[in-house]
Amino acid sequence: MSQESLPSDGGPEHPDALPEYAERVLEATELIPPGRVMTYGDVAEWLGEGGPRQVGRVMALYGGAVPWWRVVRADGVLLPGHELRALGHYRAEGTPLKEASRAAEGHVPRLDMRRARWDGGGHTEGHT
Secondary structure (H helix, E strand, O other): OOHHHOOOOOOOOOOOOOOHHHHHHHHHHHHOOOOOEEEHHHHHHHHOOOOHHHHHHHHHHHHHHOOHHHEEOOOOOOOOOOHHHHHHHHHHHOOOEEOOOOOOHHHOOEEOHHHHEOOOOOOOOOOO
């Protein structure tokens, strides 16, 4: 997937500038409180633009400087390849987890989406 697949924002003024959509995704990510999460689709819906794949692409390319572990898959499975780093953040922040069953590969817990999911409450004005 290339940057062209991000929602169009007229292109950056400066070649090294972050695309406007990416800035909006990262700003939304920074609003998620510690101990809470939003899905990729939640972020897209909250912004009113793009979809889960576009948000995921932004996070993959630019998300390292924001609390990336707070934007997650809808099924609560931890980000493949980053499970242990994310798990450390979740435990430090008190994010609700479901312990893994003994049959689960690596016994890595999942997020308890029912309890951890944040709806963006109180931050709906001026978020676009």
